[in-house]
Structures are given as structure tokens and as C-alpha cells.
Amino acid sequence: MRARTQEIEQVNAMLEKSFEQVKENFLLSIQVFSGLLELREGGLAGYSRQVADLARRTARRMGLGPRVEEDVHSAGLLHEIGKIGFPDAL
Known part of the structure; x- marks a missing residue:
């Protein structure tokens, strides 16, 4: 019983670590998209x-x-984010 409990705890710890990595990657992706939008806008740097x-x-x-x-x-x-598909001329 103890061995199974330890195994479950190890798997749970690995899942929590994986979740945190996915969350960090998601937040980084959001920052990248936000930065791309600001590059296109020029004068609105930092607005988002x-x-x-x-x-x-x-x-x-x-x-x-x-x-x-x-x-x-x-x-x-x-x-x-919807603006990312518009031509720059708009």
C-alpha cells in the first residue's frame, strides 16, 4: 500500500511540474503575441x-x-489580437 501511495505521489509531482511548464509556455506565448501586435502598431508600444x-x-x-x-x-x-490578420495599411 505504501509503495503504491509513493508511486502516486511521484506521478502527481511530475504532473504538477508539467502543468507549471505548460502554464509558463502559455504565458510566454501571450507575451510574444502581444509584442507582435505592438510592433505593428508602432506608436502604441506598451498599450496592451x-x-x-x-x-x-x-x-x-x-x-x-x-x-x-x-x-x-x-x-x-x-x-x-484580431488586428494581427489585418493588413498594416489599415
Whole structure:
């Protein structure tokens, strides 16, 4: 019984580590897309980060919890993602 419990604990630890790596990669991808959008916009450098930070602070003041704070921050970084498919001339 103890051996099985230890095995399950080891697998659980590996899964938690894998989840954290996937989460870090996801957040990095969001930052990359946000950076690409800002490169295209030129004069709006930092705008998505400002929106994301404001969204996070608003969620914090509303007491929505750390998970929602992180989600709205990510949404703020990507709020103009639809523009990535538009021609630069627009």
C-alpha cells in the first residue's frame, strides 16, 4: 500500500511540474503575441501591457481572486489580437 501511495505521489509531482511548464509556455506565448501586435502598431508600444495591468488591478479591487486576476491580465494583453490578420495599411 505504501509503495503504491509513493508511486502516486511521484506521478502527481511530475504532473504538477508539467502543468507549471505548460502554464509558463502559455504565458510566454501571450507575451510574444502581444509584442507582435505592438510592433505593428508602432506608436502604441506598451498599450496592451497598460490595459492588462489596469484589468488586473480592477479584478483585484473587485476581490475576484488571483485566478481571475491572471485571466483578465492575459485578456488585456490579447485584447487586440484580431488586428494581427489585418493588413498594416489599415
